[in-house]
Structure formats: structure tokens, C-alpha cells
Amino acid sequence: MIPKSFEYFEPKTLSEVVGFLKKHKENAKVLAGGHSLIPMMKLRLAAPQYIINLEPLRKSLSYIKVGGKSIRIGALVRHAEIEHSQILKRELPILPAAAEWIGDMQVRNMGTIGGSVAHSDPASDWPVVMLSLNAVFTLYSGKKRKVPASKFFIGPFTTAIKPYEVLTEIEIPRLPKRHGWSWKKFERKAGDFATVNVATLILPKDGHIGSASIAVGSVHYRPYRVTEGERLLKGAKPDLELVERVAESAASMAEPTSDLRGSAEYKRHVTKVFVKRSLIEAIERANLNLR
């Protein structure tokens, strides 16, 4: 399959990218690793007139920096770099764990975290992880604008990024060393998009749950936080009955569509099952007793 003809722009600076975008708006698309955009172009679901290649800016947009109160990840960092990052394995293990389940080895070698969140497929993995971690996205248009994950993912393939903005950085608040986490992705076959994916974080406090964050993806038009469930968990000593209630609350928020990956009813069921498994795993990793 051959994409529709397009013209090519190779920027030397971020300002040139923004200048080009301001001039051509929706007619121009930025290309990072290309593992969302190229398949769309080959299927002719996307046919931009102009492609801006971000690769020449790799040096300035590809970094993982841990320091102060946050972890900062450049938009051009590839999934595989996160998967194999020793510092992230120590600092925020949910990131390498989630990266490992994206696509396959070859896809992870090329695809970028910035490209994935900017593309914002409702069945992709990073948006769910980012929402659970309260990530903040830096958008550049000559000046910087910061958008929290809760306001970034608007709908299927739709984010807060304006046509003249470029996503440059993802900032994730650091968590205390002792935290429980879990990444659960249910896929129909190896390397598939998720049927449901769940990110859970638990901050323990004196044998209780200090706070909890649960994000669910693929069963709604955008990833969502299990707000009611998180409220129930706050300050609680976890037990299986509570876990069950939180999982039920997560499933009741889902609005899945029936497709090849299952009926809406089935997906609602696996949402409950996977939230339960994720929550139990995170509670155990937080070294809390589950009664």
C-alpha cells in the first residue's frame, strides 16, 4: 500500500516546525517515529499535504531526566528506550513495564512516546499510564503551554494540541520510592491493541492506602480515571470486598463498543476483572496487607 503523495519539510529548529505549522495548519503533520502516522497514511485514513520530519531535532527532544520533583521525557524518546531504561526501572517501574507490552520489538524500536500520546488512539497504552501518573504535557508554539493529562485526552485521536503546536516534553511528578504499581494489559493476541488496559498506583501510609490512582483505557471514547473507586480507597485498609466494589465502579464507568475484540458486555466484564487484578497487584507491591 502506497500513501498519497505529500511534500516534505525538514526543519533545523523547533521554531521552523512551528512556523511551518502556523502557515499550513491541518494540512501539515509532524512525523516522529511514524508508527501511528505511516500506517494511517498507507491505509489513506490520513493524507496530509505536508510532512514535517522531527528526526533532525532528535538531539534536543530525546532525553529522560530524573531530578527535583519530576521526571521529564522528551517527546522523541522511543518506547524501547523507556523499556530498557535502568533509571526508570528504579524510579518509576510502571513506565518500563508498560513499554514492554506496546506492539512488538520492532515497533518499540521506532515508535515514540510523544507520537503515541499525540496520536491518542483510545486503545493505546501510554495515554492510560499518563493519566494515572498525572503527567503534564508541554506544547510549543513559539511559547510553552502546559496541559495536564486530565485535560489533554479529549476523545478518539483528539488531544488538546492545537494545529500549530508541537508536543515537546512529558513531565511526570516523582513518586515516593515506596509505592505500589500495576500495569495490566489484556490483549487478544501478542502485540495487539488492548481489549482493556489498566494502570494502578498506590501510595501507602501507615499500613493504609494514602492515595490511589486508577486509569482505564480501551473501553471508553478516551481513557478515564476511576474517581469514585479512588475515593473509596483513600485512607482505607484494603480488603477483597473493597477491591470488588472499586472494580465494579470502574466497570460501570466503561462505555465499550462491540467489535472484533468482543461484545460491549464482555468488555465491561473484563474491565472489572482486570481492574481487580491490577488493584490487588498494586496493593501487594505497596506492601499492604490485603484482608
Added chain:
Amino acid sequence: MARRKSVRKTKAGSNALNEIPITVRVNGVEYKNTVQPRLLLIHYLRDVLGLTGSHIGCDTSNCGACTVLMKDVWGGEWRAVKSCTFYAFQANGKEILTIEGLARDGELHPLQKAFWEHHGLQCGYCTPGMIMAALGLLLMNPNPTVEEIRKGISGNLCRCTGYINIIKAIDAAAKEMSAKGVKV
């Protein structure tokens, strides 16, 4: 080699190109070509350079038959990538290794030999991509467990073998490469 044409700029002032000069090193040989922006790397390798060892299977980044190795993707090492989901211009300035570049001085690469000895192929269509993916895996993880091999080649489909002999072949090649200190 295709003749080099002058680069045409499109509409006045747009600074966009509809032909891109690229320099690529494939299996140790440098090529300079002018390509259309929409030319995919797999088509560049097969149709422009005549290297038809890399195959087009699904053409949707699922099957891995088009897998080649590339330098400077991340972390400095050779990395396996799917050349059907890759524009030729993205390879500009990069080094590529295809199945044609594996054998040295008429001697098969340990992975090629192992696929032969362990009957790791039947129709052979997936084999070039399978071997390049396996090499990409072994460069990241020289002593993988069987489980890690299975996961490592999950981006490559084979419709003949049932994978068992492919996994045996990769396992055997990993051991030989480690013992002999073979890198690529």
C-alpha cells in the same frame, strides 16, 4: 544506481520538497539517491537497490517479513525495524543491514546456519525478516531464555513451521554466537 536529479522545491516559499536526496549505507555499500517523500524503505531496498531479500508480507507492520537492522535508531546499536512502516527519507544518513549482508566470505551467519540445521523454515517467506528480528533480539539480549525468544519474535509471523524449530534455531545460534563472540 539511480541518477541524481536536482532537488525541486515545491510552491514558491513553502520550503517543502517533493524529491529528497538521501545517502544510505546498506550492507556496507554507500548509496546516494533522490527519492519521492512517500517512497517506503522496503520499496527503496527492493525496487531501487534491487535487494529483494527483505520481503513484503502483510504491508501493515504486523508480520515482520520486511524487518531489517538499522544503526542510530536508539542507543547506538543495530536495531530491528519494520521497513514497510518506514519512509526511505527516515533512513537518510543511516546504516542498514539486510539479509543479503549477513553471510561473510561465502560462509553463512550462525543464525542462517541454525535455521538450516534446525529446519527453521518451510516456505521461507518469513525467514529473512525472522532472522533479522532474531539478530536484533540477540544484540539486545545475547543469552535469551526460550520465553524471551518467543516474546522477542512476536512481531514476526510464520504460517508454516509452528515456530518451534525457529525458536530452537535462535536458541542454538545464540549459544554459538556467544561461544564464538560473533556480534553481527
